Amino acid sequence: MKRFKIDDVAKETGLTKRTIRYYEEIGLIKPPERSEKGTRLYTEENIEQLKKVIVAREVLGFSLQELHHFLTLKETIESHRFEYRNAVNQDDKKQELQNIASNLRQQIDMLEQKRKKMLELKNELEQLEQRIQTILQEEERRG
Amino acid sequence: MKRFKIDDVAKETGLTKRTIRYYEEIGLIKPPERSEKGTRLYTEENIEQLKKVIVAREVLGFSLQELHHFLTLKETIESHRFEYRNAVNQDDKKQELQNIASNLRQQIDMLEQKRKKMLELKNELEQLEQRIQTILQEEERRG
DNA sequence: TATAACATTAACGTTAACGTTAAATTTTGT
DNA sequence: ACAAAATTTAACGTTAACGTTAATGTTATA
The missing domain is CATH 1.20.5 (Single alpha-helices involved in coiled-coils or other helix-helix interfaces)
Structure with a gap:
């Protein structure tokens, strides 16, 4: 499966690299895999997750806290299934x-x-x- | 016509007094009348305007800047009519x-x-x- | 009319959501 | 293989949207 580096993801999503790392830092998105030496490697799924976050934030006007609550809820359901x-x-x-x-x-x-x-x-x-x-x-x- | 003081408005709208003054400061709402000595006196119309701002901010997730843009647009139209x-x-x-x-x-x-x-x-x-x-x-x- | 309760401005403090910079590694192109 | 370009963490900076406090003045009421 193909992996993307953070700059590709930034260009694809329109977010800055800083913002992408920040969203990972506060737990809004799953930490992506890393290369042996620590470079972040994103899957398509990672990118899709980011895009959903963007929609929820920009379009729906949720704060990142609300979003976190939301995503945690979803995760809880899916993991309990x-x-x-x-x-x-x-x-x-x-x-x-x-x-x-x-x-x-x-x-x-x-x-x-x-x-x-x-x-x-x-x-x-x-x-x-x-x-x-x-x-x-x-x-x-x-x- | 009845006038309300800022504490009444705060209780009515759920905003803090600070926030109400702040919205006035950045031009989101019309400055209300003042008493002879400077105490703010709000009309029902002032309060309605505030409530609309709240809806737009809380429910629609607009930033105060976006809101300002929005309200200015409306004002422009109405004053040009x-x-x-x-x-x-x-x-x-x-x-x-x-x-x-x-x-x-x-x-x-x-x-x-x-x-x-x-x-x-x-x-x-x-x-x-x-x-x-x-x-x-x-x-x-x-x- | 005095005094408690509320209002005003000014100024500094706080938090979320990033931006910016720096110093050290890693990855990539030739 | 090595320079150039990209990545990492760390830390400090910034802005919006208020919160808080202080000093002072105004209103309401007993």
Whole structure:
């Protein structure tokens, strides 16, 4: 499988090298493999993970802390997927799953709230746009 | 018309007094009236404006700079609404309006992009939720 | 009317999210 | 094989968005 060095990743994602290392430092992305002497070697998967982080930060406006919370949640779910049936203490596991589910529900509801607010703002902007278009068209007619 | 003091506004909006003064300082909100001796006196309208800023910041994740840009745009449009017909230089005005329109269109498209990305994330989370529910239900059945 | 409770400005402090620089290695191109 | 280019860690610098404190002045109320 092909590996990329940090400068390639930076160019691909638009982040700086510093930022990529920083995201690794605070645990937002998995540490990539290293060469024998310590140079970071990224897989496509590493890069995809980074891109998701960018979307969540830029597009959704999450803070890196919120993002970390989020990703940890996802990781927890995915890592528990197979372990569950063999769990030592079923009741504890069940409780944990229910906590996660409740947490997820909250995040989903929050996203829906945000989408609603965004739509409202978008509508407001479209009204402004309409107003301007009307004025411009009146001008056309009047010459 | 009733006026509120900054502490009331803080309680109403959930912001701190410092933050409210700061938003005024950087031009995010209109400076409210002052009493004879300098105490800030806020109208309902002032408070509404603040609440909109909060939505845009918290819910939409805009930086205060982006917000400022945004609000300035809106202000520009609204203040030009009546002035336009009597404008001295019609061509300049027309050009300006077209610039604003183009700017608005960009913001609207950006909002739509964000909404799309949000929906994707929401769907992803709902799949995770579904997975958890399935596991929990299997547990129920197995006792 | 006095005094407690609140407001104002000014200035320094803090935290997140990187930027920048430096000194030492590593990797790459010829 | 060796210079040039890229990478690593470490540490200090910067900016936005406030928090905190202090000194002083204003408002409310008993």
